[in-house]
Amino acid sequence: MNTGNDYDINNSRNSGEPLIRLENIGMIYKIGDISYEVLKKINLLINKGEFVSVMGASGSGKSTLMNILGCLDKSTSGSYFLEGKDVSGLTSDELAEIRNKKIGFVFQGFNLIQRLSILENVMLPLYYAGLHSKDAEKMAFESLKLVDLFEKGNKFPNQISGGEQQRVAIARAIVNDAPIIMADEPTGNLDSVRGADVMKFFEKINGERGATIILVTHDKNVAGYARRLITVKDGEIV
Amino acid sequence: MGTKKQNKVKFAFLLDLESAYKTLLRNKIRSLLTILGIIIGVGSVIATVSIGQGASKAIQNSINSMGSNMLVILPGSSSLGGIRSGFGVLPTLTLNDAYAIRTLQAVKTDSGMLGMSQQVIWRGNNWTTLINGANSTFTEIRKWPVARGVFFNRQQVVSAANVAVIGNTAATELFGLISPIGHIILIHSIPFTVIGELTVKGFNAFGQDQDDVVVIPITTMMEKIAGTTWVHAIMVSAKTQKDTVLAQSEITALLRQRHHIPLHKPSDFFVRNLTEIAQAANSSAATFTILLASIAAVSLLVGGIGIMNIMLVSVTERTKEIGIRMAIGAKKSDILKQFLIESSVLSLFGGILGVGLGFAISSAISSFSPLKTIVTTEPIIISLVFSLCVGIFFGFYPAFKASRMNPVEALRYE
Ligand SMILES: Nc1ncnc2c1ncn2[C@@H]1O[C@H](COP(=O)(O)OP(=O)(O)OP(=O)(O)O)[C@@H](O)[C@H]1O
Ligand SMILES: [Mg+2]
Numbered sequence: 001m002n003t004g005n006d007y008d009i010n011n012s013r014n015s016g017e018p019l020i021r022l023e024n025i026g027m028i029y030k031i032g033d034i035s036y037e038v039l040k041k042i043n044l045l046i047n048k049g050e051f052v053s054v055m056g057a058s059g060s061g062k063s064t065l066m067n068i069l070g071c072l073d074k075s076t077s078g079s080y081f082l083e084g085k086d087v088s089g090l091t092s093d094e095l096a097e098i099r100n101k102k103i104g105f106v107f108q109g110f111n112l113i114q115r116l117s118i119l120e121n122v123m124l125p126l127y128y129a130g131l132h133s134k135d136a137e138k139m140a141f142e143s144l145k146l147v148d149l150f151e152k153g154n155k156f157p158n159q160i161s162g163g164e165q166q167r168v169a170i171a172r173a174i175v176n177d178a179p180i181i182m183a184d185e186p187t188g189n190l191d192s193v194r195g196a197d198v199m200k201f202f203e204k205i206n207g208e209r210g211a212t213i214i215l216v217t218h219d220k221n222v223a224g225y226a227r228r229l230i231t232v233k234d235g236e237i238v
Numbered sequence: 239m240g241t242k243k244q245n246k247v248k249f250a251f252l253l254d255l256e257s258a259y260k261t262l263l264r265n266k267i268r269s270l271l272t273i274l275g276i277i278i279g280v281g282s283v284i285a286t287v288s289i290g291q292g293a294s295k296a297i298q299n300s301i302n303s304m305g306s307n308m309l310v311i312l313p314g315s316s317s318l319g320g321i322r323s324g325f326g327v328l329p330t331l332t333l334n335d336a337y338a339i340r341t342l343q344a345v346k347t348d349s350g351m352l353g354m355s356q357q358v359i360w361r362g363n364n365w366t367t368l369i370n371g372a373n374s375t376f377t378e379i380r381k382w383p384v385a386r387g388v389f390f391n392r393q394q395v396v397s398a399a400n401v402a403v404i405g406n407t408a409a410t411e412l413f414g415l416i417s418p419i420g421h422i423i424l425i426h427s428i429p430f431t432v433i434g435e436l437t438v439k440g441f442n443a444f445g446q447d448q449d450d451v452v453v454i455p456i457t458t459m460m461e462k463i464a465g466t467t468w469v470h471a472i473m474v475s476a477k478t479q480k481d482t483v484l485a486q487s488e489i490t491a492l493l494r495q496r497h498h499i500p501l502h503k504p505s506d507f508f509v510r511n512l513t514e515i516a517q518a519a520n521s522s523a524a525t526f527t528i529l530l531a532s533i534a535a536v537s538l539l540v541g542g543i544g545i546m547n548i549m550l551v552s553v554t555e556r557t558k559e560i561g562i563r564m565a566i567g568a569k570k571s572d573i574l575k576q577f578l579i580e581s582s583v584l585s586l587f588g589g590i591l592g593v594g595l596g597f598a599i600s601s602a603i604s605s606f607s608p609l610k611t612i613v614t615t616e617p618i619i620i621s622l623v624f625s626l627c628v629g630i631f632f633g634f635y636p637a638f639k640a641s642r643m644n645p646v647e648a649l650r651y652e
Contacts, residue, residue: 072565073646093569100567111562111649115264128567132253172566 017084019180019212020046020069025078027064027235038064039075040235046214048179051206053223054216056232062216063108063184065232069214070105070182071095100128104173106183108216110165112157118144118168119153125176143175144168147201162189170198174205181205183215187222199225258580262587272548273588275541276628280589280621282534284596288611289603290527294520295612301516307346307476308379309485310510311339311493313468329468330506333456335493336373336472342492344485346477349373350456350469358412358452359424365411368451369425371459371469379475387419387434390455398457402430405451406438423452426463430454482511531617535624541588542628549581549636560640561648570641577640581633582626589625593618 027039038061046052056062067073068080071087072095080087087098099105104125112121119140126136144150147167149160157165166189173181181202187195203225205211217223231238262269313330336350352371357364374392377383390401402423409418418432430452439448460466476485486509493507553560560573596618600611 067646070565072649093571096564096567096569099565105565107565107649111558111565113559113562115261115559124563125566127253128563128569128572 017081018045019048019050019083020044021081021084022069023079023081025065025068025075025080027061027068027073028076038235039068042078042235042237044230044237046212048212049206049210050228051202051213051226052215052228052230053226054214054230054232055218055220055223058218060232061235062232066182066184066214066216070103071098072105096128100125101176102178102180104176104178104181106166106169106173106181106186108184108188110157110162110169110189112165112168112172114157116156117153118149118155118157118160121157121168122153122172122175125172129176140171140175143171146174147171163191163194166190166198170201174211177209178211180212180214183213185216185218187217187219192221195219195222254575254579255583258576258583261580262584268548269584269587272544273541273584273591275544276538276585276588276625277541277592277595279534279538279541280592280625281595281599282537283531283621284593284613284617285599285603285611286530286534287527287617288596288600288613289609290523290530291614292604292609292611293523293527296609297516297520297523301513301520307479307482308512309474309476309482309489310512311335311472311474311489311507312470312510313507329466330497331469331472332467333460333469335496336469338492338496339472339474339489342485342488344476344481344488346475347375347378348472348474349375349379351471351473352456352459352464352466352469354459354464356425356463358408360412360418360421363412365408367405367408367411369459369463370451370453371456371464372453372473373456375475376453379473382439383437384434385437386417387432389434389453395455395457398461399455400428400430400458400462401433401454403434403436403453404432405436405453406449407447408450408452409435411450425452425454428462479513482513486511538621538624538628541625542585542632545581545585545629546632546636549577549633550639552580553577553636553640556640557643557648557651560643561645561651564643564645565649573643574637574641577637578630578633581637582629585625585629585633586622589622592621592625596621 022042022044025039025042025044026037029036029038042065054062054065064073068075071082071090074088078088082098082102087095090098112118113124116124119137122140122143123136126132126139131139141150141153144153147170149164149167149171152160152164152168157168160168166186170183170186173183183202186202187198190198199222202213202215206213213226215222215226223229311331331350333350336348339345339348349372354369354371355366356369357366358369374390374395377389383389384403385406387403389403390399393399394401402425404412404418404423412418412423413421418435421432422429423432424430436449436451436453441447454463456469460469474485474489476482489509490505494505497506499505560568563573563576597613600613603609604611
């Protein structure tokens with residue numbers, strides 16, 4: 001396992017504290033008078049540098065869980081410790097900063113901004129990190145180069161294929177050198193060859209950068225790249 | 239990373255502007271329609287203010303053309319607020335009153351005036367015009383020099399000489415292109431030698447052609463044409479602008495004494511300060527301008543509501559984009575800033591186009607009407623700042639709404 005500390009995270013050095021610790025996380029959606037318990041008392045530990053895949057039936061709550069892990073959404077009960085720090089009580093701006101600095105998210109849809117060019121899409125996390133100008137452009141191009149899209153920077157999302165859009169989304173997720181990469185169905189729109197390429201890419205950044213990778217998939221082959229498999233069923237980890 | 243921080247912050251703002259600009263260009267027609275209200279609002283502010291300033295310049299000019307620090311004494315009762323029995327009908331002012339006024343402290347010079355419409359004949363031509371009896375001080379009081387020839391002098395007034403100075407319009411009507419100097423004209427069947435022609439003065443504030451006139455010595459007028467011992471008016475030039483008020487009270491006191499008016503009785507004449515009247519007209523023109531400009535400002539506000547409306551639509555349309563931006567680290571303030579910059583750029587651009595429209599309207603007015611409009615920088619700057627404020631004010635609510643979105647829900651939006 002990678003012991004390098006490129007991603008200096010305040011409290012992770014001093015103890016055996018895992019990167020992610022979920023304690024009794026529950027999520028209840030209320031629609032009108034009816035409430036849906038989508039996640040039930042989830043307990044989960046993920047260490048730094050792990051490569052975890054999450055599987056489960058459609059509607060089992062995988063995306064909901066990922067949203068909570070990615071600090072996009074707050075659980076309705078339980079506690080979430082990221083690097084030992086309870087993030088349940090943070091303000092939306094503090095969560096935004098965590099998302100920006102520590103988490104690279106690849107969404108189930110591609111979620112690219114249509115009216116921005118590929119390059120601008122990839123630059124966006126840097127922009128919100130306060131990085132502008134030529135440096136940011138250089139980093140974005142580096143990132144595009146890693147996913148083999150260096151020469152498409154000036155195109156727009158609707159001018160490239162679905163698989164290419166997925167790779168742009170990945171380039172955007174890794175551009176900030178985030179220590180945690182989360183991907184929801186990153187290969188869902190790709191053929192098996194392209195899918196394998198993407199997985200090899202995740203393997204690479206897991207190995208070389210020591211990034212922690214958590215990905216959701218339906219595909220057993222894809223899940224096979226991960227070193228740990230988590231299965232969600234009816235809102236619970238089994 | 240921190241070394242170029244300053245530079246980067248400066249750059250970031252330009253980047254924000256550029257991105258707002260690009261966004262608005264993507265929807266050219268919609269952006270244009272949105273700012274139409276602002277364009278019309280600013281355009282009409284610029285145009286109305288330019289009309290107002292042109293009008294007040296015109297009034298200023300007519301003040302100057304009227305003569306320097308001029309007072310006019312008219313027969314009649316001032317306590318009744320005006321001339322009751324018709325202009326100059328009451329025979330209360332005499333030429334001796336005029337001569338007495340000349341001795342006053344604050345008075346520089348004066349001229350009795352007696353006007354009357356008469357037919358003037360030169361060879362086969364005749365023209366009915368205003369015959370004005372005046373003193374030799376006329377040119378000085380009215381600031382109205384002769385263009386050629388000379389004005390009659392004091393001697394000619396004393397001796398009631400048959401000399402005339404002709405206005406431009408009357409000269410053209412009678413003489414055509416020939417120089418009138420030295421010719422004999424008949425007024426009331428009496429021959430007069432034309433010794434001078436006045437410069438062109440143009441129309442006065444009431445639309446009368448001031449050049450349609452023949453000026454002769456007041457004495458000649460009284461003795462040979464009107465056959466009266468009284469004058470229609472006495473024109474007085476005060477020494478300075480400030481002296482006009484003093485002159486007014488001095489004249490009132492003097493004439494009351496000369497006319498033997500007891501303390502409790504009203505005067506049989508009144509003194510008008512023409513500069514004051516003109517200034518009153520000027521300030522009412524200013525009031526009118528303010529009124530028009532505020533109506534225009536209301537249309538700016540309406541334009542602001544248009545911007546708010548479109549920004550709300552835009553925020554809803556771009557919910558997904560907002561979700562994506564938040565998911566990758568945009569803070570509330572980042573989203574707020576993005577939409578505020580967009581609405582400000584929109585309205586400022588509207589303001590700039592509006593200034594162009596205002597210029598166009600005001601120069602069109604200048605070329606198609608006698609009024610010469612004046613565009614100054616002040617209303618331009620004020621309306622640009624105002625339209626920027628409109629953008630910020632009306633863009634705030636939509637931007638605020640965008641910044642409060644929940645990222646997960648926003649991402650789910652299709
Ligand atoms: N905002 C919401 N309001 C109400 N119900 C929701 C909401 N989000 C998710 N759900 C419900 O929660 C359940 C889990 O949804 P989730 O998206 O986590 O499933 P998933 O495991 O990711 O499925 P898939 O594999 O199809 O992506 C679903 O039944 C869904 O209807
Ligand atoms: Mg899902």
